[in-house]
Amino acid sequence: MQITRHQDLPSCFITATDTDAGKTFVSCQILKAWQQQGLKVAAYKPVASGAIWQHGQLVSEDALALHAVTKQPLAEINPYTFEAPASPHIADVDGAFAMDACLTHFRQLLANYDRVLVEGVGGWCVPLNEELMLVDLVKAMNLPVVMVARIGLGCINHSLLTIDRIRQDTDLYHGWIANRIDPDFNDAEANIQAIIDRS
Template structure:
């Protein structure tokens, strides 16, 4: 299958697990790339779990966070093309609502929004291999899109193993690992420097995918606050590699 998007059009954001800050990092990357003069479209490919707003509309928190970070004037539906009410795996949430997930329709929605930007950041769901339908998961979605991958590593117990297994899975699918971001999921995680050193040796040095930054636990993880902990030169290098 021909990739839906050009590999030069952006990045697919995945993570070592759920609840490790992928959306905060994606919002931070949105802010950072915008500061570098790029027109950025952050897209939460699928989102499960919604809250009701004052106007009666239901929206996913991650979608709302990414929508607030972008400056393209995208609609909420463009940022979050497929949302479900129940906070669980997408295929379960769809079944609970009596809905089906249409692969072609979702990919078409992502492509339409990506067409409005210089850099598209498509965020996956949970970890790298989360079921979407009986025959399709988030790894398949990443392959369909054809974008280089950015891995968000949630710094907590087990993060080295989770990160390296995910790196292996990404590379096994023939995808490029563009880089990774360490995000402090557990503020009490011991030996952070040693963990980062081990990850750099096994990802930066062995795979050639550089660390784009280490984000500490922030009292207010706004896009600007997250972006302040990302390495501008690494982002510039990543943008340059997109054009190569």
């Protein structure tokens, strides 16, 4: 199912076909659509890698973009921030990520906000540490999963493979959103239709 009305989405988990598919851009659009309905909304990006130093503090550029919409404290949006632009299980050199603390934080957000949007890290098959994959976090949160498809060359393959894997891993798949990254990609509509027809 392709999602066309962001405002109709429930609290959800945003994943993507791959890194740089535009999860944060789409997440911001969903958050704004919720806000326009008068809802109190929160963004939660539990884990971010490839962060930058700003005013002596390591910050995620994704979290900064989410903060610009929700005005939440950065620490509330992104508790685990790693400098290396790598998979979390590599970037988290000190083993800081803790699933229990992550879920406690998430439940607090659910209790305090009307809608909560959780943004993943990278694509779907991402290790969080040596024992946990991203899907373990998604299952524990029990949120509908929305996939962002980077519309460009190769997007049909990447999208269908990711949708199939999400469906294999969990029964939480909710739908997908097309994100046209390259305005010069001439076959965007045909590619989107191909994904619709086959997913």
